Structure formats: structure tokens, C-alpha cells
Amino acid sequence: MKNTTGIVRHRALVRRVASAAAVAAVVVGGLAVGAGSASAKSAIDIGVRSHSVAVGQSVQVTATGNSDDFGPTPIRLCIDERSGSGAWRQLGCAPAGTFSLDAKAQQRGELQLRAQLFGIFGPHHAVLDRTSGAVDVRVH
Incomplete structure (x- = not known):
């Protein structure tokens, strides 16, 4: 066996x-x-028409951005500026998508521009989603 x-x-x-x-x-x-x-998907970008302008001239700034990080919550796209090493100042905002505006160069030196995406949860409650890198414009 x-x-x-x-x-x-x-x-x-x-x-x-x-x-x-x-x-x-x-x-x-x-x-x-x-x-x-x-x-979740989120993207943001910023660009300028010219990287060098004279004092008093304006530079066209275009930002694009959108996010689904907050679900159905409305998203706001904002453009900020700062001169030199000063504080950031908000120039304007619009619903997410594409937003353009003209930024006036006030003084010589470096003008920096950035875009930010915010989730809007109420009239006074916005939550930052993301910030773009800064774009530099030389003001002469």
C-alpha cells in the first residue's frame, strides 16, 4: 500500500x-x-502679460483655478499683490475658473503677484485651499 x-x-x-x-x-x-x-482635484496658476513695466503702467494678470476639495461648496479665486517685501494685498476676487485684472505698478522695484483659492462657507467664513507661486514683475 x-x-x-x-x-x-x-x-x-x-x-x-x-x-x-x-x-x-x-x-x-x-x-x-x-x-x-x-x-480630490485642485489646480491653480497665475500669469502676467509683461514681466517688466514702468512706474504708473499696468500689467495684465490672469489667474486660473478650481477645486473640488470642498465638494459642492462655492470656490473663490483671488489675486494678491505686494511690492518689495511688504504685506500681501488682495486686488480682487471672482468665482473659480479664469479671472483677469490690471495691476498698476505704484513704485520702482519688484511687484509680486499670486493667486489663491478659497472655499466659501458663509459671508465671513472662507477657508484657504491653495496658493500659487508668486510671479515677479520688475518695475522701472
Whole structure:
């Protein structure tokens, strides 16, 4: 009589390992799909028509931005400026999308411009989502 218990045990072990590997693959695949669909999308950009202007001239500034980080909450896109190392000052805001305005160069030196996206939760409650990098304009 032939001893088959070793072969039977080996086959059972192989089946269990294969089943565990299949379950692990399904779980990892499900996590990868779930992580991709749960990520929010947010983008912001700012540009200027000219990087050098004379004092008293205006430079056209265009910002684009949108976000779904706050779900259905309205999003506001704002453009800020600062001269030299001074404080940032808000020039204007509009609903998310594309927004353009003219910024007047008041003094010689460096004029910096940036865009910001805010989620609007009430008349006096805005939450910053993201800020663009600053764009420099030389004022001569």
C-alpha cells in the first residue's frame, strides 16, 4: 500500500497559499481603485502679460483655478499683490475658473503677484485651499 498522506497535505497547502494570494490580490486591487477615486482635484496658476513695466503702467494678470476639495461648496479665486517685501494685498476676487485684472505698478522695484483659492462657507467664513507661486514683475 502506497503512502499518499504527504502528497495530500502538500496539495492542501498549495491550495491554501493560492487562495490566500488571490484574496490578497483582490484586496490590494480594491484599495488601489478606491484610493484613486477618493482623491480630490485642485489646480491653480497665475500669469502676467509683461514681466517688466514702468512706474504708473499696468500689467495684465490672469489667474486660473478650481477645486473640488470642498465638494459642492462655492470656490473663490483671488489675486494678491505686494511690492518689495511688504504685506500681501488682495486686488480682487471672482468665482473659480479664469479671472483677469490690471495691476498698476505704484513704485520702482519688484511687484509680486499670486493667486489663491478659497472655499466659501458663509459671508465671513472662507477657508484657504491653495496658493500659487508668486510671479515677479520688475518695475522701472
